[in-house]
Each structure stands twice: as structure tokens, then as C-alpha cells.
Amino acid sequence: FAGRRAGDLLTDEIPFDKIPDYTLFCTSTDLKGIRIATVIHNAALLAEERWNATTSLQRMKLKQADFPSSIAAYLETLTTNPRGIRTLEDLIDHTKTEPDEDYPNHNLERFEIAASLDPGS
Numbered sequence: 001f002a003g004r005r006a007g008d009l010l011t012d013e014i015p016f017d018k019i020p021d022y023t024l025f026c027t028s029t030d031l032k033g034i035r036i037a038t039v040i041h042n043a044a045l046l047a048e049e050r051w052n053a054t055t056s057l058q059r060m061k062l063k064q065a066d067f068p069s070s071i072a073a074y075l076e077t078l079t080t081n082p083r084g085i086r087t088l089e090d091l092i093d094h095t096k097t098e099p100d101e102d103y104p105n106h107n108l109e110r111f112e113i114a115a116s117l118d119p120g121s
Contacts, residue, residue, distance in 0.1 A: 067114040088115045 003019045004011040054062070068088040075086055083098075085091050092111050095101045 061117075064110070064114040065117045067111075068117075 002022055004014055051059070071088050071091065072086065075081065075091075083094055085094055088111060092108055092115060095106060095108055095111075096103050
């Protein structure tokens with residue numbers, strides 16, 4: 001989606017009233033400046049009561065623990081993957097070693113935290 005959303009402070013920063021058709025700019029695999037988000041508002045959760053009973057810190061840890069497998073599943077769906085990135089660890093390594101990625105100016109702290117989590121804990 002694109003545009004302002006009630007309760008989403010980042011969308012308040014949109015500097016224009018008419019939202020551009022962003023699909024016109026989808027001409028490459030360049031993700032520079034892109035913010036990735038997962039919408040979970042009004043999602044049908046199997047354990048919704050348990051989810052609602054968790055603290056924001058617990059929710060953050062759960063999302064971090066799920067991120068490595070989620071990003072791997074997403075990468076598996078790509079029809080073109082010229083860098084051969086298949087896992088979160090591959091993505092971190094690529095970002096750190098590819099000069100065009102402008103590391104360390106692009107912070108990988110949350111990715112590294114997610115990669116370090118033991119999914120069984």
C-alpha cells in the first residue's frame with residue numbers, strides 16, 4: 001500500500017498529497033531507500049489472545065526470530081537472483097562486502113540480531 005495511515009507516524013512524513021504510482025519506478029532490483037514493513041493489523045492469528053498478551057519487547061523478539069526463515073522464503077520466490085542470495089546470512093555478507101551497498105552507512109544491526117537468534121529458544 002502507499003499513502004497515509006492513521007496511527008502510522010512514518011506515513012505522516014509523506015511530503016505530498018497525491019500518492020505517485022510507485023509501480024512505474026519498479027525497473028530494477030535496486031532497493032536503495034526502500035523501507036520494508038510487515039502489516040499485521042487485523043491479521044487472523046491462530047494464537048491471537050496469546051499474541052495480545054505479549055509485551056512489545058516479546059513481540060519484537062518473535063518477529064526477529066521469524067525473520068531469517070521469512071526472508072529465505074521470500075528469496076526463494078525470486079525468478080531472478082543474480083547475486084545468489086538465499087539466506088539472511090547471505091544478505092548480511094553481501095551488504096558488508098559489496099561496495100555499492102554502502103556499508104556501514106546502511107545499518108545491519110537488526111538483521112544481525114535476527115540472524116543470531118536460536119529459533120528453538
